[in-house]
Amino acid sequence: DGGITQSPKYLFRKEGQNVTLSCEQNLNHDAMYWYRQDPGQGLRLIYYSQIVNDFQKGDIAEGYSVSREKKESFPLTVTSAQKNPTAFYLCASRLAPGEKLFFGSGTQLSVL
Amino acid sequence: KQEVTQIPAALSVPEGENLVLNCSFTDSAIYNLQWFRQDPGKGLTSLLLIQSSQREQTSGRLNASLDKSSGRSTLYIAASQPGDSATYLCAVTPFYNQGGKLIFGQGTELSVKP
Numbered sequence: 651d652g653g654i655t656q657s658p659k660y661l662f663r664k665e666g667q668n669v670t671l672s673c674e675q676n677l678n679h680d681a682m683y684w685y686r687q688d689p690g691q692g693l694r695l696i697y698y699s700q701i702v703n704d705f706q707k708g709d710i711a712e713g714y715s716v717s718r719e720k721k722e723s724f725p726l727t728v729t730s731a732q733k734n735p736t737a738f739y740l741c742a743s744r745l746a747p748g749e750k751l752f753f754g755s756g757t758q759l760s761v762l
Numbered sequence: 763k764q765e766v767t768q769i770p771a772a773l774s775v776p777e778g779e780n781l782v783l784n785c786s787f788t789d790s791a792i793y794n795l796q797w798f799r800q801d802p803g804k805g806l807t808s809l810l811l812i813q814s815s816q817r818e819q820t821s822g823r824l825n826a827s828l829d830k831s832s833g834r835s836t837l838y839i840a841a842s843q844p845g846d847s848a849t850y851l852c853a854v855t856p857f858y859n860q861g862g863k864l865i866f867g868q869g870t871e872l873s874v875k876p
Contacts, residue, residue: 691868753805
């Protein structure tokens with residue numbers, strides 16, 4: 651089945667630790683996105699990538715990093731510089747700006 | 763700067779009722795508008811995509827309309843069912859931006875009571 655796979659579903663971070671969230675898609679989409687969702691605040695864009703080996707900061711990129719070495723993969727690292735990382739993280743992809751956006755099932759990150 | 767607003771934030775209706783969810787946006791220069799459904803703790807599921815040149819899209823009991831000139835979209839749900847209970851979000855793709863980023867509203871939480 652085609653789709654977007656995010657892992658893990660739940661993740662816990664200790665203070666000072668970097669953690670990486672996985673996002674893989676087999677839809678052959680060029681564009682991939684990372685959103686953060688907090689209760690009552692809607693979705694906010696962290697990073698996005700339009701093609702392999704290229705990515706841009708979104709509205710809240712501080713404390714996060716990404717890579718796009720393969721078309722199907724767009725991992726997000728939450729660094730120790732992100733002081734309030736507890737949130738629901740959503741990965742998405744689509745073929746082009748005029749096309750539907752598809753989402754993964756999300757990763758809930760919490761701080762121990 | 764494009765802003766997307768959804769009112770009300772929450773809505774409760776009895777089963778079988780027809781209902782309308784509202785979405786407004788401040789800049790009419792958009793590629794398209796998309797409606798999503800989100801169940802608690804889950805990702806977003808795309809319901810309908812309306813291109814800027816279109817006036818409406820239909821899928822089963824759902825009908826979405828778009829009026830770019832007034833900056834408004836509505837999602838009509840006919841004969842609501844308890845299974846329709848979820849948060850509904852709308853999002854626009856601004857025409858003049860990089861990477862086709864979507865701007866989301868904060869969602870309307872719908873509860874359909876049996």
